[in-house]
Amino acid sequence: MTLHLSSQEYVDAVDGTLSSVRQAHVARCAQCRAEVESLVGSVMTLTQDDVPEPSPLFWDHFPQRVQTTTQAEGFSASDTLWWARWKTVATAAIAVAGVVVAATIYTRPATTAIEPMDSVLGALETAASVTVEAQWEFVTNVLGSLETEGVRSSLSPSAQAVDAAFEDLSVEERENFMRLLRAEMDEGMQ
Amino acid sequence: MRLGVDSAVVVARMSGWSARVTVDSPSSHLDLAAAADRILVAAFLAGSQEAFNVIVTRHQRNVYQLCFRFVHTHEDASDLAQDVFVRAFKGLKNFKGDSALSTWLYRVGVNCCLNQVAAKRPSTESIDDAQYVDERLDDPLRAVVRGERVAEVRRAIAQLPPKQRATLLLRVYQELSHDEIATILGCSVGAAKANFFHALRNLKRLLQP
Numbered sequence: 001m002t003l004h005l006s007s008q009e010y011v012d013a014v015d016g017t018l019s020s021v022r023q024a025h026v027a028r029c030a031q032c033r034a035e036v037e038s039l040v041g042s043v044m045t046l047t048q049d050d051v052p053e054p055s056p057l058f059w060d061h062f063p064q065r066v067q068t069t070t071q072a073e074g075f076s077a078s079d080t081l082w083w084a085r086w087k088t089v090a091t092a093a094i095a096v097a098g099v100v101v102a103a104t105i106y107t108r109p110a111t112t113a114i115e116p117m118d119s120v121l122g123a124l125e126t127a128a129s130v131t132v133e134a135q136w137e138f139v140t141n142v143l144g145s146l147e148t149e150g151v152r153s154s155l156s157p158s159a160q161a162v163d164a165a166f167e168d169l170s171v172e173e174r175e176n177f178m179r180l181l182r183a184e185m186d187e188g189m190q
Numbered sequence: 191m192r193l194g195v196d197s198a199v200v201v202a203r204m205s206g207w208s209a210r211v212t213v214d215s216p217s218s219h220l221d222l223a224a225a226a227d228r229i230l231v232a233a234f235l236a237g238s239q240e241a242f243n244v245i246v247t248r249h250q251r252n253v254y255q256l257c258f259r260f261v262h263t264h265e266d267a268s269d270l271a272q273d274v275f276v277r278a279f280k281g282l283k284n285f286k287g288d289s290a291l292s293t294w295l296y297r298v299g300v301n302c303c304l305n306q307v308a309a310k311r312p313s314t315e316s317i318d319d320a321q322y323v324d325e326r327l328d329d330p331l332r333a334v335v336r337g338e339r340v341a342e343v344r345r346a347i348a349q350l351p352p353k354q355r356a357t358l359l360l361r362v363y364q365e366l367s368h369d370e371i372a373t374i375l376g377c378s379v380g381a382a383k384a385n386f387f388h389a390l391r392n393l394k395r396l397l398q399p
Contacts, residue, residue: 007383007388008383011383011387042393042397045397046363046393051254051255051258054264054268058268062268063243063247066246066276070276070279
């Protein structure tokens with residue numbers, strides 16, 4: 001048994017555009033045929049109602065009536081031209097604004113690197129000074145806990161190291177070294 | 191009819207088409223009365239009031255008849271038709287050209303009419319409906335019977351849901367295709383056909399004694 005027509009197929013049947021296969025079903029199915037005939041009857045009922053034709057003068061005056069109304073409301077055809085021009089200008093302005101914003105965002109890393117440089121350097125200096133002070137405090141504390149003889153023995157260079165360093169000096173450097181040494185010894189004797 | 195505005199060359203671009211209009215150029219003139227709708231729209235967007243007047247002249251009858259189907263009096267229909275064209279005047283800059291201008295005007299018209307009937311929806315149609323039936327070709331008795339029947343049908347149509355009502359009027363009286371109706375109502379062709387089917391069915395039920 002073939003399915004009955006769908007709502008869209010009923011409309012196609014009323015329009016005369018139903019497929020031949022479905023038309024064959026309508027020919028066999030009393031229910032679908034009755035429905036199609038009923039719908040066609042409804043359409044025929046509707047078509048009996050005509051719109052009365054207004055006076056020819058009405059058609060002649062109607063465009064002027066519309067124009068008068070649009071003008072009374074403060075609109076004119078040139079407003080649309082003005083709108084179209086300003087639409088272009090506004091679009092261009094938005095595009096320029098977009099480029100400016102994009103450029104600002106793109107260059108922001110460089111700007112932020114330059115502008116807060118002073119504060120960054122100040123912070124680094126503070127951090128550095130804190131580090132140096134902490135280092136000196138650490139060294140002072142360590143040295144303070146050592147015995148004097150222990151420090152002297154651990155920090156004094158060995159005789160071989162002094163000989164090796166002296167041998168690395170050039171002739172001129174040796175002469176200068178001997179001069180400074182004599183001056184130091186003379187000072188010590190005075 | 192020729193344009194009476196300053197010389198200008200207008201290129202109106204819309205999705206799917208573009209039109210180049212030479213407006214009152216010394217070397218060439220555009221006969222607006224014979225111009226295609228898209229040319230008229232382009233000329234109007236270029237600032238030509240005359241182009242819009244031609245649009246109104248060309249489409250006023252269809253718009254008026256659609257409005258009359260909703261309100262059933264000449265006064266209300268002419269006011270509604272005027273409202274449709276005023277709205278079109280303001281909104282034509284948004285017309286994309288995706289559909290025919292007539293289809294776009296029908297869309298504006300259906301929206302105006304549905305808003306109008308929703309704003310002052312009578313419980314039944316006016317008792318004076320029958321006097322607006324064109325009786326000039328009938329003999330008096332047949333005219334009365336026919337007028338009563340027509341008024342009865344109009345009352346039934348007025349009771350249909352808005353989309354069914356619009357679909358029925360556009361299909362039967364304006365003889366638009368289901369595709370056009372779907373475009374106007376913003377629905378699928380299948381939905382437009384289903385609306386038409388249910389409108390006819392409901393109408394039959396409402397007209398049963």
